[in-house]
Amino acid sequence: MAQDEAGRELGRHERYRGDYPIVVEGLTNAFGDQVVHQDLDLKVRRGEILGVVGGSGTGKSVLMRSIIGLQHPTAGDISVFGRSTIDSDPEVDIGVRNRWGVLFQGGALFSTLTVGENVEVPLKQFYPDIEPELRHEIARYKVVLSGLPEEAVGKYPSELSGGMKKRAGLARALALDPELLFLDEPTAGLDPIGAAAFDQLTLELKETLGLTVFLITHDLDTLHEICDRVAVIADKKVIAVDTVPNLLDLDHEWIQQYFNGPRGRAALTAQALDELRRHMDEPVAAHAVKALDKPPAGKA
Amino acid sequence: MGGFAEYDLSEDGDGGNVLALSGPYLVSTVGAIDQDLRALDGPIARIDLADVTEIDTVGAWIACSLAREHEAEISGASERAERLMGALKGTGSEEQIAAPRLPVWERVPTVMGEKIYAARRGIYGVVGFLGALLLSMGSLIRHPRRFRWLALVRQLELVGVSALPIIGLMSFLIGVVIAQQGAVQLAQFGAETLTVNLVGRITLRELGVLMTAIMVAGRSGSAFAAQIGTMRLTEEVDAMQTIGISPMEALVIPRVMAAVLMMPLLGFYAAGVAIVGGAVVGQFMLGIPFWTFLTRIQDVVPIYDLWVGLLKAPVFGLIVALAGCYHGMQVKGNSEEVGRRTTMAVVTGIFAVIVIDAFFAVFFTKIGWG
Numbered sequence: 306m307a308q309d310e311a312g313r314e315l316g317r318h319e320r321y322r323g324d325y326p327i328v329v330e331g332l333t334n335a336f337g338d339q340v341v342h343q344d345l346d347l348k349v350r351r352g353e354i355l356g357v358v359g360g361s362g363t364g365k366s367v368l369m370r371s372i373i374g375l376q377h378p379t380a381g382d383i384s385v386f387g388r389s390t391i392d393s394d395p396e397v398d399i400g401v402r403n404r405w406g407v408l409f410q411g412g413a414l415f416s417t418l419t420v421g422e423n424v425e426v427p428l429k430q431f432y433p434d435i436e437p438e439l440r441h442e443i444a445r446y447k448v449v450l451s452g453l454p455e456e457a458v459g460k461y462p463s464e465l466s467g468g469m470k471k472r473a474g475l476a477r478a479l480a481l482d483p484e485l486l487f488l489d490e491p492t493a494g495l496d497p498i499g500a501a502a503f504d505q506l507t508l509e510l511k512e513t514l515g516l517t518v519f520l521i522t523h524d525l526d527t528l529h530e531i532c533d534r535v536a537v538i539a540d541k542k543v544i545a546v547d548t549v550p551n552l553l554d555l556d557h558e559w560i561q562q563y564f565n566g567p568r569g570r571a572a573l574t575a576q577a578l579d580e581l582r583r584h585m586d587e588p589v590a591a592h593a594v595k596a597l598d599k600p601p602a603g604k605a
Numbered sequence: 606m607g608g609f610a611e612y613d614l615s616e617d618g619d620g621g622n623v624l625a626l627s628g629p630y631l632v633s634t635v636g637a638i639d640q641d642l643r644a645l646d647g648p649i650a651r652i653d654l655a656d657v658t659e660i661d662t663v664g665a666w667i668a669c670s671l672a673r674e675h676e677a678e679i680s681g682a683s684e685r686a687e688r689l690m691g692a693l694k695g696t697g698s699e700e701q702i703a704a705p706r707l708p709v710w711e712r713v714p715t716v717m718g719e720k721i722y723a724a725r726r727g728i729y730g731v732v733g734f735l736g737a738l739l740l741s742m743g744s745l746i747r748h749p750r751r752f753r754w755l756a757l758v759r760q761l762e763l764v765g766v767s768a769l770p771i772i773g774l775m776s777f778l779i780g781v782v783i784a785q786q787g788a789v790q791l792a793q794f795g796a797e798t799l800t801v802n803l804v805g806r807i808t809l810r811e812l813g814v815l816m817t818a819i820m821v822a823g824r825s826g827s828a829f830a831a832q833i834g835t836m837r838l839t840e841e842v843d844a845m846q847t848i849g850i851s852p853m854e855a856l857v858i859p860r861v862m863a864a865v866l867m868m869p870l871l872g873f874y875a876a877g878v879a880i881v882g883g884a885v886v887g888q889f890m891l892g893i894p895f896w897t898f899l900t901r902i903q904d905v906v907p908i909y910d911l912w913v914g915l916l917k918a919p920v921f922g923l924i925v926a927l928a929g930c931y932h933g934m935q936v937k938g939n940s941e942e943v944g945r946r947t948t949m950a951v952v953t954g955i956f957a958v959i960v961i962d963a964f965f966a967v968f969f970t971k972i973g974w975g
Contacts, residue, residue: 318608318629318659403633416939421702434636438643442670443632443663446696450662455698459705463938482632482661513692514662515685 321386321404326351326485326517327372332381334367341367343541345381354511354518355546356528358563359538365521366410368538369487372519373407385485403431405485406478410493412470414462420448420473421458427480443480451476452506468499472506479510486510488520492527500524504531525564525572537563608658610634612642614649621650624671630657630664642667647675655681665689670697734931738861741853753859760863764825765871772820776875779812780804780882788891797891801898804883805906813876814868814914815962818921821864821871822954826929829860830950833933834943842934852934861926868922869915876914909974917965921958928954 327349334342341364349355359365370376372383374390383390385401414423424444428435435443448458451472462470471491478486491507492500508531511518522528528535529549536546539559545552553564563569610628617623624645628634652672657664660683669690672679682690707715745752787803833856836842842852880902887893893901932950936942969975 318631318634320659417941419702419704421700425702428632432632432636435632436636436640439635439639439663439667441702442666442697444702445698445700446662446666446693449696449698450692455700458698458700458702461704479662482663509692513688 320515321351321484323387324351325349326386327519328384328387329368329372330382330384332368332371332383333379334364334371334376335379340541342371342378342381345538345542347536347543347546349517349519350534351517352511352515353533354507354520354531356532356535357519357521357538358523358528358535360559363538364541365538366489369407369489369519369521373405373487374402403427403481404483405487406481406483407487408471408474408478408489408491410489412462412474414470414473414477416462419459419461420453420465420476421445423462423473423477424448424480427477431481444476447476447479448473450510451479452502468495468503471495471503475506479514482514484515484517486516486518488518488522490521490523492522492524500526501530507531525569526575529572529576610638610664612638614645617650622648623651623653624649624677625653625656626668627656627658629659630667631659631661632663635663635667639667642671645671649675649677652677652679653681654679654683654686657683657686660686660689662689662693665693669693730935731927731931734934735927737853738857738927741851741858745854745858751854753855756855756859757862760859761867763828764821764860764863765867768821768824768867768871769874771824772817772871772875773878775816775820776808776813776878777882779816780808780879780884781886783807783812783879784883784886785890788886798893800883800887800891801893801901802905804880805902806910808876808879808883809906810910810913811962811966813879814872814918814921815958817868817872817875817918818925818958819955821868821922822925822928822951822958825860825864826925826954827947827951829926829929830933830936830947831943833857833930834936834946837934837936838940838943857930857934860930861923864922864926865919866922868925869918872914872918872921873911907974909969913965913969913974917962920961920965924957924961925954928957 325348327347329345329347332342332345332347333340345368347368357365357368367376371378372385372390378391381391386404388401390401414420415426418426421441421444424447425440428440428443445455445458449455453469453472453476457465457469457473462473465473475488475491488507492503495503504527507518507520510516511531520527520532532549534546534548535552536543537552537557537560538544539557544557545555545560547555549564552560555561564573608628610626610630613625613627615623615625649671652668652675654660654668660668665686668679668682668686671677679690706712784800784804788797788800791797791799791803833842836856842856845852845855880899884893884895884898887898888895929950932946932953936946
């Protein structure tokens, strides 16, 4: 069984109440000569949405795969719910693995099963004593909870659009009512409306289900809108973990380029406009928004 | 902590029944009591959640559906339980999870009918594919600069050269077995020396080419189907087309040509190795010296036996490669399809080869090459 911070055994039917569901210490990952991570440390707080950013090839996905046990690290220790996942016995692991859900980049749905059957797979695997009647009900409401239309439950993944596949993957990730949710670039490849809706869904689910979310993303809007903290991976390490405004103050070349590049600025402006609308009197705000929305003179 | 999900049905002071749920109501615990709760007889006026220690969406779902069924009100819910039940409002549905399935008496004829139509479509498809292949061949002959030599050479290596060890080993053993078994039977007539005729004629005429075709179908036909099928799944074939490369020219023609060119060589090689295998048996078991065995082959095997084998070989190669490429190109949808099509490529390839071989046998006998 997993343990909480104090080292107490975590009961089988008890939610994790420690402060840090994920603790990564001194993680080193190397593929041959190519070192991806060197002495990487990261702590994820319970109940937060932690965004993980980094340039392409900096090992964001490798970090996630290490945490969920798909990638055996070269060195270092990873604890999930206070329990080391390195060298652990898959049989004993069950106390940890049924407490997390993973959404892979492409959804990774089983292509020969319908969406509903996909959601039922983890339920059947971990809780065979649940009667089919209840299992079907669970699958149905999880699909609807993930923002899919009801009739999607009987469809095959090949009949779904990219955005719907992600939602179906999310439904499967939520099948066991996990406490920890891993999302690998959930908004990549979605249209802006779909991406914003997915962000809102993530936020709502986190609030209602009390999730801790580990979210890999390139989407600056996602970072601004829903992430409580952002971990920046560069130089084979996590160089900073903080809120977006605090990260902006840091003097690091990559961070500045990332958040203050043209796209970063656009996301920031959008955020600022939102804030203005929220906090100012209507007429004043409208005026200010108008002024801000105009592109700087000479640059248009 | 831990424990089980439990319930208690009791009389309320106001005359209504109260269902008190207690313990953890989680996906891990409700499996045991879900059926009992469903079987409860009403009326239930109130469902009390005050003693529920832990709850997740599954527990909340059960409380909600009980409340809906008995038109009961819910009391004593914790803040978390309220939140979860709020989120679940309006998420119920009656949609079927499994894809709809007909009853057996309708399904069997349906499937049979579909198979018959599929067979017809398959024949149309193969004929169409052959036509498309001939058309691209024609256009390649008019524009020889478009021909992909590199791809052809690569396929020649894959289909031919790298198959040499396994085909050699297989043929050698077949030669050994034919010679040994044949000698045992022929010895009953005191005709062991005819083993040379047996081995020479059967391998050059039939087995060398036939076994090679089966081996090529298993090695290369399946590889063609799987490669092209995977390329279709990853939209590589579509990408080629948009760039203006014809998949026929880039993928199919080099493979088909490689199989057609390599089959006669491999078939002849297989027959040769099988004869060597027979000669080894002759040397050690029948008292026919190795070199005598080989020189006798020249005398007892008519030259048309060699032609029969060599004429059949390119046809077999064409069939095997066509089956592989055709089924590869038909892949669409999911990864299961790649496996299914690969199997079909091998099975139809081998089947067609054996059928055509039977026709050839009759044909060559009729023209006097018996």
